[in-house]
Amino acid sequence: MxxxxxxxxxxxxxxxxxxxxxxxxxxxxxQLYTWMYRIATNExxxxxxxxxxxxxxxxxxxxxxxxxxxESDEQYSGDEIQLTLQKAILTLPEKQRIVFNMRYYDEMKxxxxxxxxxxxxxxxxxxxxxxxxxxxxxxTTD
Amino acid sequence: xxxxxxIRKELENEAPFLSKIKKExxxxxxxxxxxxxxxxxSSKILINKYLYRVFDKLSYSxxxxxxTAIVLFFMVFNFNTNNISPGLTTHQLSELIIEDxxxxxxxxxxxxxxxxxxxxxxxxxxxxxxxxxxxLLENNIDINSIIEEL
Numbered sequence: 001m002x003x004x005x006x007x008x009x010x011x012x013x014x015x016x017x018x019x020x021x022x023x024x025x026x027x028x029x030x031q032l033y034t035w036m037y038r039i040a041t042n043e044x045x046x047x048x049x050x051x052x053x054x055x056x057x058x059x060x061x062x063x064x065x066x067x068x069x070x071e072s073d074e075q076y077s078g079d080e081i082q083l084t085l086q087k088a089i090l091t092l093p094e095k096q097r098i099v100f101n102m103r104y105y106d107e108m109k110x111x112x113x114x115x116x117x118x119x120x121x122x123x124x125x126x127x128x129x130x131x132x133x134x135x136x137x138x139x140t141t142d
Numbered sequence: 143x144x145x146x147x148x149i150r151k152e153l154e155n156e157a158p159f160l161s162k163i164k165k166e167x168x169x170x171x172x173x174x175x176x177x178x179x180x181x182x183x184s185s186k187i188l189i190n191k192y193l194y195r196v197f198d199k200l201s202y203s204x205x206x207x208x209x210t211a212i213v214l215f216f217m218v219f220n221f222n223t224n225n226i227s228p229g230l231t232t233h234q235l236s237e238l239i240i241e242d243x244x245x246x247x248x249x250x251x252x253x254x255x256x257x258x259x260x261x262x263x264x265x266x267x268x269x270x271x272x273x274x275x276x277x278l279l280e281n282n283i284d285i286n287s288i289i290e291e292l
Contacts, residue, residue, distance in 0.1 A: 005169070005171065005172070008169075009175075012179075013182070013183065013186060016183050017183070017186060017187060017190065020183075020187060075169060075170045075171060075172065076168055076169060076170075077168050077169075077170050078168030081163060082163070082164075082166075082168050085160075085163060086168070103149065104153070104165070105165065105167070107146045107149050107150075109149075129156060132153065132156045132157045132160060133156070133157065135157065135160055136156075136157035136158075136159055136160050139159060139160065139163075140159055
């Protein structure tokens, strides 16, 4: 979500600290994996929003910045088609990007995604469908 | 219930080109990142705990009164400093008038400066009786008429 390794490292550490602090309150109503995934997702979104506010940039400028950062990141090892795919994903709105990543890369079920994002299965299906269409169009046009 | 086969089939139906792209994680981590992560996290958690304890000691019952006292002190200090306004000398007054800044001058400062000027002039030029008499005689001013007026 945050693309850059340094930022991902910060988000990871924040996630682990939050999970550590929240562990006594964890009631086992959900799976530990789902609970931690939710914390990680929220931390990533919070991080991106902070970045946007800190530099007074619009969201589409943040995406452009992430896209630039992707090309120069040492920890990125994808080929050209993978790079194009990542840039296509970056054009999606934040929440749609999260849904796409969870379904496409992690191959999560809609029920699991619904539990993590607290969104209905119907909304998730619609979101994923739109995301896939947009990406397909971006890749085939490019 | 969904399974991964169904998820891939769904993608093939919706985006055939996308489904052909090799699905792999292109984001790598530096060497020994995960090996070092537990140690990094332990030290961060310790620092967090320490900071939390320090802040807890300086709790609301101490911090708020101290902060309020400091704010009040600065307010009083600032008020007192602003109330002391220096007087103007005649020279400063003339400079201000020349620069058209006289509108910004407090009225009482102008009066004080003028009073000083008059007092200075009086001191510099004390009334000389002989000179007064000479003046009266040269200008044919009748001393008796002056006495009558007085």
